[in-house]
Amino acid sequence: MLSRTADHLFWMSRYMERAENTARMLNVNYETSLLPQSAEATEQGWRGLLSISELTPAYLQRYKDFNGRDVMDFMVRDENNPSSILACLRAARENARAVRGTLTTEVWETQNQTWLEFNRLLREGAFMRDPGAFFEWVKFRSHLSRGVTVGTMLQDDSLHFLRIGTFLERGDNTARLLDVKFHALAGEYFGAGNDKESPEVDFYHWSAILRSVSGFEIYRKVYRNVIQPELVAELLILRPDMPRSLAACVNELVANLRLVANQHSGETLRRAGRLQADLQYGRIDEILATGLHAYLTQFLARVGDLGGGISRDFLVPEAA
């Protein structure tokens, strides 16, 4: 297929996935902010959300302090924030439009409809009225987008590049979520200095993280145990059967990369395979011993490197 087409497909699914994960993070922060907690803790939550996405400086150019209303506004509908849900859905739709002939009618219409509906919901004030329901809607549209893709697309390179985009982005997003939350919550336990709050508050925070990746019930099912930070980390990093874990994302990434391999992509595939092996044979106690933050920082760098490799090998090849 055309390299440019693959590029648009890759970014279409990345942006859709990013919109979903942003909605997930916002929702969990919004729900947490409704719990009885100190003003500092609440502010810390919003501050952390911006730092996950490396958006603190951009935010501070427009707003003074870290309150929920402003942060949500910035992350949901700020035209000038390239990571806002609005910007992601627009980019997903623009990328889809650029290759609408490659998508099935259902896939294109789903993307287009999402964008039209999103604007209508904003205009009608749905977001202000009930942020929780609004974030659910974004997640739902992402589910629909993914489902219609898998359910209607021919299983050729088009689908594989869509999947590559989805899982690269999801792996990146899960890692960022883990990093900032552990950083803020668990303090020195995981290698960063911070004050610990009471155990009960901890429970709500850990369960909130799990919920943000639809992992609360999964945690119970897998561990049949009280919520423990190391097990939460294990679930989200190493469990290959947890659909939003780093291991699951990298497994899918490698599988799809194999399917599209060309004569230039050997090195990218090797690096992806190595990352996959590290996750497959890694142990949570080792990871925690070296420091979770350092581990996740390295993971993000490796995922970024894979993204660059995919781009060079397939999407934006040097002039032939």
Place this chain on the structure above:
Amino acid sequence: MPPSFDEMRISGSEVRDHYRTYERWLQAQPQDVMRDRRDEAEMIFRRVGITFAVYGAKDEDGSGTERLIPFDLIPRVIPSHEWEDMEKGLRQRVSALNRFLHDVYHDQEILKAGLVPAEQVLNNAQYRPEMRGVKVPGGVYSHISGVDIVRAANPDGSGSYYVLEDNLRVPSGVSYMLEDRKMMMRLFPDLFAMHRVAPVAHYPDLLLETLRAVAPAGVVEPAVVVLTPGMYNSAYFEHAFLAQQMGVELVEGQDLFVRDEHVFMRTTQGPKRVDVIYRRVDDDFLDPEVFRKDSTLGCAGILGVYRSGNITLANAIGTGVADDKSIYPYVPKMIEFYLGEKPILNNVPTYLCREAEDLKYVLANLNQLVVKEVHGAGGYGMLVGPAASKAEVEEFRTHLLTNPSNYIAQPTLSLSTCPTFVEAGIAPRHIDLRPFVLSGTEVQMVPGGLTRVALKEGSLVVNSSQGGGTKDTWVLED
């Protein structure tokens, strides 16, 4: 000017034969049902994303510059005997135009015979000297031709079809013809049970067949692509639509490159050779090495490949010289010269302002004529005398005196009307027709074409960029 010819009614109460069944049906439809159907159509068009770009506009939903082309619910109906004549006429006209194009880039017999003034052709900005002596497969230059036809009233109340202009460069609109039909069948399936409407949905098949038929000699399984200027072009939807319907790649200039006398596209599996390009990019932007240097829409070096016969461009480079408004008056002569036949389709009488006699007449009758720029398109740069203000007429007089050869003039035709569903209810609005003629090994077309309608009361300008809409076009089989 006689009153307009109405496609549906002979008089207030009398309905033409071919509209009788439809008219009875329409009478039985409550207005609010029609309104609901119209809203439904608009919603579907928006969801499907059948839009065109308007430069410098912004939508309320923030999606930038995308607009719907208004779709009218009431079809334009053509009885099959009229279509049969029209089809013969189109076949004849497009064949002659292709012969003319081949001629002016080779032996120039028609110029030697003095039937068309040589300087009109050779000094025309649309004449491409680069094309001289270039062999194109099958001698076909205009593979896809859009011929604009109107029906005007005669003094006795009957109507006659006239060709208004030939579009031989990159005519657009065929996707609306296809989508309008799909929409009508979705909204009013019962109507199709009541009428024998000739189908049009096979157009992409005919187009693909045409494009494959003109592949460079020796290529067995030609790789066909559609070349688009990109998603911000006003006709992008159509480019994507046709590529998808034909199952071929939709490429942009940046996807193509030239190596070893061939054109390739960049794919995820390395370079892949391209044989036929249905290009929706104007000549000027096609090759920055030869034409506009600042173009990023084309492919550097493609003209060289084209001249060596290793790629087919549809349409060919340099077709604009045959659809230029200053060449238009000579088309009947071309038909006689190349085919030895009498023209079947009428031309509109045309005054060439470069001729002193004609100019004198035009200046004396400005308020009754339509004056057009020779190279104008899209309904811009024209004066509709009877509808223009004194100031506009005087402004055009100045233009005419400054640069007469830039203009032609024609009597103001009273374009036929067709009942149209507007805000106030059902009212007559002016329409035209653009059939799409495909030329490969043979000349083919689907019955009918795109009917455009001027939605403003009394307006004669049907272009979508100026408030025009579209209608489904039915050729009724007997």
